[in-house]
Amino acid sequence: MMNIHAEHFKKNLDRLLVDVKFEQIPFRLIQLERELKHFCESFNLINTLKPSSDDGFESQASILLDSYQVPLLVSKTELGNFRLISGILTYHKLCKIYAADDKSLVPCIVLPRRPNKETLRLMMLNDIIRPLLKQFVDVTGDTVTQSLTVWFTSEEQPSVFNSSQWQSLFPMIKTKTQLCEWLHISTKMVRLK
Known part of the structure; x- marks a missing residue:
């Protein structure tokens, strides 16, 4: 039997992920979701999850490939921008190769709407827990x-x-x-x- 919290989270995800789309989005239109930005600032997230290897030795092609293997998860704003919900480590790497005014396109999974606050927090936590507990x-x-x-x-x-x-x-x-x-x-x- 599934835990009541896990069941509730799964139901929210099932509803949220119904009409997702895979799109190429101009990198300059992607910004951190406010909650994600606050979350990253409240804890030295990038340094905690930094791999032991120096990603300064990675080629742009390798970083771009990372963006396909672990695409950004975003929601679209009313103004046509996109808010990053998940994929913070991929986003951090892409920031190193693309300038803010760059017209480069990056692969993204676009949610049909912004998740509710509880689901958003769980998605952010899962995004950062994956490398720490599931992949390291x-x-x-x-x-x-x-x-x-x-x-x-x-x-x-x-x-x-x-x-x-x-x-x-x-x-x-x-x-x-x-x-x-x-x-x-x-x-x-x-x-x-």
Whole structure:
């Protein structure tokens, strides 16, 4: 049986993703969604998720290929601009090769509307958790502890695992032990409630 938070999130996504389109969009028309911008500023996100390799050695072709393999997820504004909802690391790389006035087109998945605040937050969290918890080969306990504490806890909810947002994204991981087993790291390295 699926967790109630995960079910609610899935229903919201099912409705939101019905009429998505894949489009080539001028890079200069894409801006960070306000919530995403605030989220990135509140935590040193890019440095936390920076790969150990120096992406300064990547070619423009490699970065462009990244944008097809992990396309930007955007919603269109009434003024015809686009707000980035997901794909922050790809966007960050594209900023290095395209100037703001550049006419270059980038591949984007365009949502038919802006997600509600709760769904938007979960989409942002999943976007940044994917490289940290789902794709990194070697993740440290300190990085996991620091990142998850900032992203999933509050004064009202000091436990990562009891957070409704965590339960929406990872309903099967209910304890630090389960998380550490999944990540193949020692429970002694992670300090979470």
